[in-house]
Amino acid sequence: SRRRFLQATATGAGVVLAGQKATADVRRVGPWASQYGERSPFDKVNRTISGNLQHESETPQQALSGMITPSSLHYERHHAGVPTIRPEEHKLLIHGMVEEPKVFTLHDLLRFPQASRICFLECAGNGKHHFKSDEKTTPQRLCGLISQSEWSGVSLSSLLREVGVKKSGSWLLAEGSDACLLTRSIPMERALDDVLIAYAQNGEAVRPEQGYPLRLIVPGCEGSMNVKWLRRLEVSDQPFMTREETAKYSDPLKDGTVRQFSFVMDAKSIITQPAYPLQIEKGWHEIRGLAWSGRGQVAGVEVSDDNGSSWHQAQLQSPVLDKSCVRFGLLWKWDGKERLLTSRVIDSTGYTQPSARELIAIRGKQSLRYHNNTMTTWRVQSDGQVFYQRMD
């Protein structure tokens, strides 16, 4: 790229000697202000669409910075596509074991105190390609089902107070208004804690594919708990045992049991740079990546360049927030030798991200179709090419 730079200078690229006649340096004004901005036409970073129904799209982790995911690149997982909802027709019904059932319009919800929080959403299936992928696999493919936004809306607890939950009410059903009317059960304890009914994502209305106009946000919990296009909450005295918490999203264990309601996402991290398909040069680089925990805050991230023999404390970007993704970095000099790069996160509860072998030993490899939070390893070859290194 030194060559490219010298070329660019030589061929002008808008630059001329500041002589007496500088007419070659004419600069023309560009377009002025616009109503709703778009990204640069040179920015081609996209989600990758996957699944036999094109029901998923993966966030391009390796191309992003900081901790906010642009709403346009927030991962998707749909069970019946994206419904088209007119906001003035949308209603939220809260009923069941309550003193007084109520229905709220968006206008009503805007009158309640607004709460906002930055937190990640992660599909329980994030990591499902780990043990099926070859070395030419990107962070986007391996870990593209996590994204982070600032969500704003009403605390669910404010609305539950408004309807008056009966003593018997210990679970809540959340129902979407997509074609499949997706449902999930949520323990009341959790519902009264930090759950939001979000009408905004990164400042503006929640995006259509993220649940416009209303999405349930259950911080730290698997994506499908965060019911999109939310239309109904039903209070009951037991979980509803919906398909998405029995047949799916449950974890068969090696002892023959099935772990259910394992919706809190364990701590995970991944190096997003350098990673396949980059080729790096010798010298200084920042090894960068993402770390998060559904159990609490990221306490620290360690990076190894020797397959876990030694670990180095990475820097965390700030702020580090509860149930929130953080970008980490470690300044690292590559000496041209083959290296295995790995990261692991430790969260505020003391939980440490396991290696693939460790978690396979505990849960079984097939169990890790969901809730696979194992470490990811990248192999830097001596020619600088970086490849995914399976460790199962």
Next chain:
Amino acid sequence: SRRRFLQATATGAGVVLAGQKATADVRRVGPWASQYGERSPFDKVNRTISGNLQHESETPQQALSGMITPSSLHYERHHAGVPTIRPEEHKLLIHGMVEEPKVFTLHDLLRFPQASRICFLECAGNGKHHFKSDEKTTPQRLCGLISQSEWSGVSLSSLLREVGVKKSGSWLLAEGSDACLLTRSIPMERALDDVLIAYAQNGEAVRPEQGYPLRLIVPGCEGSMNVKWLRRLEVSDQPFMTREETAKYSDPLKDGTVRQFSFVMDAKSIITQPAYPLQIEKGWHEIRGLAWSGRGQVAGVEVSDDNGSSWHQAQLQSPVLDKSCVRFGLLWKWDGKERLLTSRVIDSTGYTQPSARELIAIRGKQSLRYHNNTMTTWRVQSDGQVFYQRMD
């Protein structure tokens, strides 16, 4: 809106009795995943374009939530429109009183440690319409030239270390590559503090109208210091006295002096809801707004509904960050009487936002074309209509 709701229920709106034949309740799947998402077609919230060259656009504060402004709605102020820059051709030159001048490509910058921060940008002219506007004026018009993003890039101090600033180097010139090659001088002390060379905004590449591919971010300082399309930094032993820090953005004072380099934005707040053109009903509402300070953190916001006779502490959304906007809220019951709603912020340095009369008395009304951080008042009429109330 009760009427509208009952209507919607009566006419069906997709809802039928759950009888033996539920065929009227057919729900069709929507479109599946996409590469780069768009907002709902029903979301019509836009920037308003203003200025005789259409050189500005204002953020729709009253329609937004939380503290992140969507990049597509970040305010704009251009001096020569938006240039089209090919990222692979863009370079950043650092020279002048340095040991070794250097030029960096975007690829080079990505190798440095990445820093991110959430901070506001505010045009020095935010508030210039205060004393010229009639009662039918929105928060967007009065206060649309402030927005907030997460900015990611390289610490300027990392790059200055790379070139080695000479002892004599006490100021820095930043130059954009827009048609007018906009320049601003920055004191070295500040440049070594918390200044960023940002290549990312809210996770993805900086938007074209915000400086793609590189923008200088000087947290807490007036917009034009945050030079867009940054191509050059020159170290010198004195400020350059560019047009934007002499003829413009300076503050003539009543004692006949002109305050220069007054780029730190004083603390300000504004109620964004209820505000013109809303009409509210009796009962509970949240009075909401934005507060910030370029001097440090927001320490508290107070709201008055009686023209400043009594003040009530508002709630701040979290996190509250340094030189960062925060959304505040106060639950408030409107009794149907005429009310004057005002907010004022106090920052971590003890600075309190002044009233219009106070600041006019100190600086003079014409001085407040720039750096007008006075309080904004809204009049709630007894019919619930809300209007802007000039207080000069």
Next chain:
Amino acid sequence: MPEKLGIGFVPSPELVKAWDTAIQPDGRGLPPGKGCVTDGQRIYVEQCQVCHGISGKGGQYDVLAGRLAENLFPFAAESGHPKTIGNYWPWATTLFDYIRRSMPLLTPGTLSDNDVYALSAYLLHLNELLPESACLDAASLPQIEMPANKRFVPDNRLETSAVR
């Protein structure tokens, strides 16, 4: 903050009735009506087989039928064993609830409650959990003992910081 802000409306009984369709594991929520294995088979062949295969196997989408020996539960460690209603689903009520709200994939909401009882019965029959002569209604559906039911346990990870 006061106890209640008085925002929002009391819903019409029609709205609650139309939306209050979730079925609970004890059978609460199940509607009147009835359906038999043989009817279910007819509807399945017409409306479901194209995606889920003949007799619930070999289709492009989820495998619905198939049992394993009583003591075999290989889903944690081995691949190649599809999770089916018969070998993995803990509650029969989930079947009624899910089919009624979500299937057929492209036109959910078109089945009558009788159809859904019939399809549930047929799928349970394919999983060797009902005889071919069986019919299901609100009383009998929740009675069905699902082989995997006893295996489901609540999350126990959060009691410790160890990896589980």
Next chain:
Amino acid sequence: MPEKLGIGFVPSPELVKAWDTAIQPDGRGLPPGKGCVTDGQRIYVEQCQVCHGISGKGGQYDVLAGRLAENLFPFAAESGHPKTIGNYWPWATTLFDYIRRSMPLLTPGTLSDNDVYALSAYLLHLNELLPESACLDAASLPQIEMPANKRFVPDNRLETSAVR
């Protein structure tokens, strides 16, 4: 972190020369060349007047010319007094720097350095700061004493939490 990471390139002298065009208040950066009021008038009429008006007043965009009595500086309190080069600008070097980098609005970069000296001279003349016979070059431009220069003071707000 090591002192230097060794990232980035040493720029070519051509690049630095082409971009190193900012003028400092002491005149550093001013290029060779020269221009006179009369030339400046000709260029102004052709290229600037359409936007800035005849003799720097009454155009659609910024008013460039106009003086006030020596002790009049009404910009804080009164409206209706345009800030001009003559009554508000603290440095003459700013004029050369700004015109060369930014004007004419739609085609900046088309003026020669001689043109810019001439336009600076003409605008200073319009502001009664140079006689009609004057010419400007790198030596003389920084010598011009601007009436408002003495008024400019650095920011003093941050010393206190009081409003200033």
